[in-house]
Amino acid sequence: MSDVQPATASRxxxxxxxxxxVSFATEDGxxxxxxxxxxxxxxxxxxxxxxxxxxxxxxxxQAIMGLHPKRSAQITGxxxxxxxxxVSASEETxxxxxxxxxxxxxxxxxxxxxxxxxxxxxxxxxxxxxGEVSKSEARQRAIAMLDRVGIPNAARRVxxxxxxxSGGMRQRVMIAMALINNPxxxxxxxxxxALDVTVQAQILDVLRDxxxxxxxAILLITHDLGVVAETAxxxxxxxxxxxxxxxxxxxxxxxxxxPYTWGLMSSVPNLTDPRGTRLTPIPxxxxxxxxxxxxxVFRPRCxxxxxxxxxxxxxxxxxxxxxxxxxxxxxxxxxxxxAALAPRRADGEEVA
Numbered sequence: 001m002s003d004v005q006p007a008t009a010s011r012x013x014x015x016x017x018x019x020x021x022v023s024f025a026t027e028d029g030x031x032x033x034x035x036x037x038x039x040x041x042x043x044x045x046x047x048x049x050x051x052x053x054x055x056x057x058x059x060x061x062q063a064i065m066g067l068h069p070k071r072s073a074q075i076t077g078x079x080x081x082x083x084x085x086x087v088s089a090s091e092e093t094x095x096x097x098x099x100x101x102x103x104x105x106x107x108x109x110x111x112x113x114x115x116x117x118x119x120x121x122x123x124x125x126x127x128x129x130x131g132e133v134s135k136s137e138a139r140q141r142a143i144a145m146l147d148r149v150g151i152p153n154a155a156r157r158v159x160x161x162x163x164x165x166s167g168g169m170r171q172r173v174m175i176a177m178a179l180i181n182n183p184x185x186x187x188x189x190x191x192x193x194a195l196d197v198t199v200q201a202q203i204l205d206v207l208r209d210x211x212x213x214x215x216x217a218i219l220l221i222t223h224d225l226g227v228v229a230e231t232a233x234x235x236x237x238x239x240x241x242x243x244x245x246x247x248x249x250x251x252x253x254x255x256x257x258x259p260y261t262w263g264l265m266s267s268v269p270n271l272t273d274p275r276g277t278r279l280t281p282i283p284x285x286x287x288x289x290x291x292x293x294x295x296x297v298f299r300p301r302c303x304x305x306x307x308x309x310x311x312x313x314x315x316x317x318x319x320x321x322x323x324x325x326x327x328x329x330x331x332x333x334x335x336x337x338x339a340a341l342a343p344r345r346a347d348g349e350e351v352a
Contacts, residue, residue: 026290151169151176179214247326
């Protein structure tokens with residue numbers, strides 16, 4: 001066993017997940033949407049969760065916010081936000097923490113903002129929900145926050161409706177909504193999806209600037225590895241409802257150690273590759289969360305299982321084990337095999 005400390009080790013995490021499991025009963029069977037998820041996040045840091053659709057990213061983020069109805073979701077484990085366990089806390093406690101301790105920027109601002117109320121009215125309501133604040137004071141805070149996230153003429157636009165804003169401006173409104181009560185944790189669920197590259201960069205700059213000002217922790221849910229490379233401090237890779245690799249962003253991008261992560265990196269274009277280099281997609285389809293394969297859940301799509309002795313990949317579930325400083329991977333390959341088998345670019349470097 002390696003003496004490397006696992007990636008969850010943290011001196012003072014603001015957010016800590018311990019063996020979180022979220023399941024939903026359906027007519028077809030039990031959907032294990034999150035299966036033993038563990039990680040931590042400190043104030044002032046950004047943790048990105050990546051993986052294909054259906055890997056458990058959004059289910060995990062919604063569990064942190066306490067958004068799963070307990071009558072339909074089976075939830076076990078712990079989700080500690082500033083020491084309070086969201087899983088066992090009362091609905092009233094969790095409701096009081098939303099907006100104040102933690103907030104979420106949703107993927108589609110047009111459907112998240114109420115079309116019948118002005119942007120200002122919705123921001124004012126968010127302020128007054130968490131304190132004895134007059135409407136005039138709340139309005140001034142709303143204007144100040146809209147200005148802070150880069151919306152010009154904020155004093156005028158605070159009286160406008162969501163449909164009067166462009167996609168990028170609506171996303172800025174959602175950021176203002178999330179930060180209006182100065183939460184210590186912000187969950188951004190695909191915050192730049194459907195935005196053009198220029199607007200995307202502006203939104204990321206806003207988040208980065210506000211994080212520097214308020215020292216908030218950011219949990220970033222995204223498919224975009226370019227965004228991850230630019231913004232994250234640490235990365236969690238999810239597959240089949242489980243964490244399959246986690247570690248510092250530089251480690252994940254330069255020395256990925258799990259075959260699924262190799263596949264993600266190989267499917268992204270690299271500026272150093274020769275012109276005309278073809279991308280390498282991951283073969284097959286993500287697993288059904290109702291009927292997960294026995295053994296390693298990535299085994300049906302993995303090209304490296306033949307290197308594992310005794311066909312363990314077919315019969316056993318690998319544990320998340322240290323493979324480097326603060327770097328863990330869920331794979332039966334040895335550390336030396338991981339280094340030797342990692343796909344290479346044309347210049348001899350690993351896939352990242």
